[in-house]
Structure formats: structure tokens, C-alpha cells
Amino acid sequence: MSKTFDEKLNEYARVLVEAGVALQSGGKLLINAPLDARPLVHEMVRVAYRRGALDVRVEWRDEELEKLRLTEGGREAALFMPEWAMEQAERMVDDGYARIGLRGDDPNLLAGVDGALIAERSKKTAQMGEKVSAAITGHTVDWSLGAVASSAWAKNVYPDLSEEDAVARLWEDIFTVSRINENDPVAAWKDHTDRLARLTHYLNDQQFSAVHFSNPEGTDLTVGLADGHVWDGGAMAGATGNSTVPNMPTDEVFTAPHRDRVDGVAVASKSLSVRGTLIQGIRMEFKDGKAVSVSAETGEETLKQLLDTDESAAHLGEIALVPASAPVAQTGTLFNMTLFDENAASHIAQGRCYSTNIAGGSDEEKLLAAGGNKSLIHVDWMIGSPTTDVDGITKDGSRVPLMRQGEWVVEAAN
Template identity: 60%
Template sequence: MTSNPDFEAKLARYADLLVRTGVNLPQGGKVRVNAPVEAASLARLVARAAYRAGAADVRVVYGDASLDLSLYEDGSDEAVDFLPEWVAEQSERLVADGYAFISLTGEDPTLLAGVDQGRVARRSKAMAAAMRNVSRATGGMEVNWTVAAMSTPAWARAVYPDLPEAEAVARLWDDIFAVCRADLPDPGAAWEGHLDRLERLTALLNERRFAALHLRSELGTDLTVGLADGHIWQGGAETAKTGVRGVPNLPTDEVFTAPHRERVDGVAVASKPLSVRGQLVEGIRVRFEVGRAVEISAEKGEDTLRRLIETDEGAARLGEIALVPASAPVAQRGTLFLNTLLDENAASHIALGRCYPTNVQNGENPEALIAAGGNDSLIHVDWMIGTPGTDVDGVREDGMREALMRGGEWVVG
């Protein structure tokens, strides 16, 4: 990592942004930081920013994706299937104790491309099942959390393969700083203006009470997404049940809600590759009938996609529809980042699997969530279908339509 003073200043502002805007850590608050081993320098800055904000406790846990590779290549079947109970219990206890979560992501998007995808699927399903309570708690905003990017050599090489490693890492950092507004003198103030814009859009969509959305793109997407009864649009900042307002994703340019799991029909064609389970899935095309994926294909990684959709009954249905303008800062970089956090904020997208309970009225009640049409699953996987030519209409119960997006841009709000 360079010692350039300008870079160090931006990195410090970025760390402060994660603490003060991302989880908005209050005086006396507690925070858990999940980070790849390559992120030690950033994690230390996050810890300093948290303590300056008045944190009572900062816990940093480092992960090493290469250990996952070792497990899949050299571990026994028993090792792949084994997961100590205390792993989930520890996270559940942190949620119960009110810890906020800051997660740094920068994994190699193709790390597991050469391993047995059946083993990866088994491990992923076991982990998702073990962490179900934690996923529900964070998805229901019981505590604040934020996910943010960290430039790592492996990820940077994948994004910028023609650059020397050091230049690739620096270039990716420039991208991250720019889309997160950490390259500005006062990132927090810049975020407040942006969050206000997203809040106005969600208020408008919640007022309209559309029954469905119809999306069309030049790639072949022609998809009608019925919305859950009593659906709620969200975007930008969210207020946790602790009363603290934070931003779950940095960056974020989406507004999103819950589809009705049985009212999705038509074809969705991916506009970007999906990085999932350590490999890239490209050229995705899925046809839905009565909410379920009935025809599935991909030009690359189709086996991974199929195993993902076969995780459980809800994995073949949608849990999220999100609208993102084609002019969003991530899209303006003109780079395919091979990372869902960034790429999903460059294009409108849908998610297979679990919906967020906060996207449905009374969604914290599992029975009410299902009755409203919300979807449940062990997975929640976003994939991008928006393009610069995407049109989106809101459809009312009586069939009347209102243009929401034309040519990938908002025409309302």
C-alpha cells in the first residue's frame, strides 16, 4: 500500500465515513469489523475512527479466503460439512448485545473457479442455515451494519489485468474513493445530499402504491415483477431498531422493495457477470412463470447458477427488485468491478432468494411476511439486469402505467 500523503488522507476519510455515515456509531456504541487480512491498515483506521466517535468496544475479525480454497481442495467431505455451533452463536450474541457491523469486501472473484462446485454449494448452504438468525436480524435492521469495499491485489488484478499489480491496486482505490465520495473534502456532507435524493424517490414510490413493475431492455429483458402486498420501498439510509440511522451499503444508488414471490413473469437477461461462490457466472438468462425460475441458462458458470437456485424452494424466486440509474457514479467509472457491492450500484437488479422483512409491512412477523407474498430462502443473491437502454413502468392495479425510467434514467422525482 502506498505511503502517498494524499492517499493516506483519503483512506482516513474513508474509514471515518464507514464509522460516522455507514453505521453512524453513537457515543458508547460497539462495533464488529469483518475484514480480509489484506485490509489490516484500513481496519486499524476504522478502529481509531470508532474510538474517536466514542466507541466502547471495537472487535476486528480477519478472514483469509485462501483458507476456503484449502478447505475445498484438501479438506475431507466431513471438513466441508462441519461448522462449529459457536460460530453462529458468537454472531447472534453480538447482535443481542447491540454491536454494529462493518464488513469490508475485496475477495478474488475467481478464487474458487477451479474447485468442485458441489462442495462449495454444500458449504455455502450449511453456512447460510447456521447464520439464518443473524441474517434475519441484520436484514430486519435490528442493528446497524454497512458493507464497503477494500482494494486487494487479487481483486485489483481481476479488474485491471493489463496493469502492473501496484498500479491496479491504486486504480481500484481511486474508484472506491470516487464512488464513495471519500475523495471530497467533506464526504459526510456530500452523502447527506445524496441520501436526501434517495429518500425523495422512496417516498414517491411508496405514495404511488404500484401493483407491479415492468422492465424492458435492449438485451432482451421483458419482465413483469408483481410487488408484495403492503410492500415498502427503501433506499439510502435506514434507521435500525436501535433508533440509529445508518447506510447499509457504501456506495449505494438503489431504491428497492420486495416482489410478490408468485407474481413474477417474463424473461430477465443479465447485463453484467455475477460474481458468486468464488467464480463468475456470465450471460445469465432466466424465464419466470408465476414467480418461479423455470428456464435457466448461462454462457459461463451455469452449473454454479443452477446449484444456487436449487438451494431451497425460495431460491428459485425473487426477494428483491432494485432500480438504479445508468448514470450512477459506479456506472460512470466505466469499469466492470466483478463485485456485487459495486456492480449492483451501476445497474438495476433483481435478487434470487430471501426478501428483506423491512420491505413489507409487519414483515418482522414471518407469517405476515409470507402472507403478503414475501419470499424466504437461505440465499439472497443480486444480479444485474439494468442497461443504459432500460425502460421501467409502474403498473397500477387497474392496469394504468406510469413511466419511471427511460433509457436507464429516472423520469420522476
């Protein structure tokens, strides 16, 4: 018997709380969500308290308020951020609150807004939130990301449908790629993350010196890997010891590049939504780790401002391998949201690396010495496709096929 919408929504809430952050009895939870997410959030709170949560806090997000600050408030208002707000966020990290973020913002929300002002505010936000970001990338707090089919996002993805039909279609996509249509979604996630664990174990055993991406669309990129790099993917255990799933959906295995050992050309296979702007047709040329030539068909100025955030933003902090047959890719939909689109294609990320992707990376000196990248940003963009080949390069220069035509060819993937 097929599940009703309400049954699927309830299952999704359970998956986010139980599998996403693995909330335990006595745990504390912070949920950040857009207003459209109220029914889902209410069910998540119900699930959390039934599991014995001590406290559940909800931060509601109205994206139009952020736009009004930038368009109506003037520069001083645009750049104002009360220190107490960041102090509260830091206190919640120190107090062990798990975090679930629900994404669903309009990809084109800030189109037409002063890009330089957006860049200034984004940089200041990143600077003030550096402690919280470090806790997230270092997995010293349990966290997960999910999605909600907001009206604005749904109409962006399905512009030819009515608002009601677009929202319904997008919810079904979310349920499909999040394994909610399975008989037992939590068990289905366990099976899936076990498979990703087999891949990470294989890659960690190999300790390749570099990974090479190539496809007919123009990508020809050699990414040297950080010394003592560690591959992760699927479920992860942080400082709490809980087995969490940071991204839902997720089909990636990922690691840290060496910030100075990236050479070649990367061409985007999908658009990138960042800072309220849709960037399309990205092309970057890297030399000695740095993007030395940058262009885009649309949103080029926003892209260049992003790379100017700090001196490390033009270097890479992540590479991730994703099969072209992943559930997100199988929908045939371009979601214009990184959480989804990065799980439809192999990708790279500008900026900060995850400290867990380098042995001993929690020590900043060791992370930097190993070639890890420290930056205020971490922005993924997609370069994989059904025509992409990926090779692991050993220390002696030999090549080991990892993917052919966008699909895994190593036995660990089975």
C-alpha cells in the same frame, strides 16, 4: 488542494464508521475484513474509539484458507462448522454490536473447486447463520458494507496493469464512488441519501401493483409487488433508531416482489460473482414467480446449484432501480463484485426478501401472507442498462414511466 492517499483512506474510514453504521458513544462494533485491509481497519478502529466506542472487534479473513479447506480437507472438514462459532455471532447480535463488512475477495477464487461441495458448505453456512442473517435483513442491528482494494480483486478488475498500478487504480475507484473526493464526504452522503429518500417517498405514495422492465437486450419482465410493499434506499433506520447506510456505495431504491407474481424473461447486463465463481450471460424465464428456465454462458452449473439451495431460491426477493448515470457506472469498469456492480444497474435478487420491505414484515406470517419470500440465500444480479425502460403499473393497469434509457424521469429524482 487534492487529498493525499492517506487523507482519502482516513476519510473513508470516517465515512464507514460515522455515516455507514452511525456509531454512537458507548456503541460496540464488529469489523469483518480481508488481510489487505489492515491500514483501513486500523483507522476505522481509531475513529470508532475517538467517537466513544465501548468495544471494537475485528474478524480477519484470509480467503485462501477457505479454499484450502475445500481442496485439501476432504468432505467432512469442508462441511464442519463448530456450533460455538455461530453462537458467538448470535451473542454479538443480541449484545447490539454494529457490523461493518469490507469486501475485496478474488471473484475467481474457487474456480475449479468442486461446485457441489461449495453448494453444500454454502447451504450449511446459511442454515447455521439464519438468526444473524435475519437480524441483518430486518435491520435489528446497524450494519454497512464497504470495500478494500485487495491485490487479487484489483488484478481481476485490471488484468493489464501491474499489481501496484491495479491496486492504486482500484483504490481511486473506491474513493470516487464512495464520495471521498468531496470536500466533506459525510455531508455529501447526507445530501445523496436525502435524494434517495425523496424517490422512496414518491414510490411509496404510488403503491404500484407491478413494475415492468424492458430493453433490446432481451429483458421483458413484469414483477408484481408484495402486498403492502415498502420502498427503501440510501439511509435506513433500524431498531436502534440510528440512520445508517447499509451499502457504500449505494444508488438504489428497492422493494419486495410478490414471490408468485413474476413473469417474463430477465437477461443479465453484467456478470455475477458468487461462491467464488464468475457467472456470465445469465438468462432466466419466470412463470408465476418461479424461474422455470435458467441458462448462463459460463458458470451455469453454479447458478443452478444456487437456485437449488431451497424451494424459494428460484423466486425473487428484491427488485432495485438504479440509474445508468450512477457513479459506479460512470467509471466504465466492471468490478465483478455485487456491492459495486449492483449500484451501476437496476437489478433483481434471488431468494430472501428484506422484512423491512413489507409493512409488518417483522412478523413472518404477515411477510409470507403478503407475498414475501423466505430463503437461505439473497443474491443480486443486474438486468439494467442504458437502454432499459422501467414502468410502474397501477392497480387499474395504467403505466407510469419511471425510467427511460436507464435514467429516472420522475420529478422526485431531482
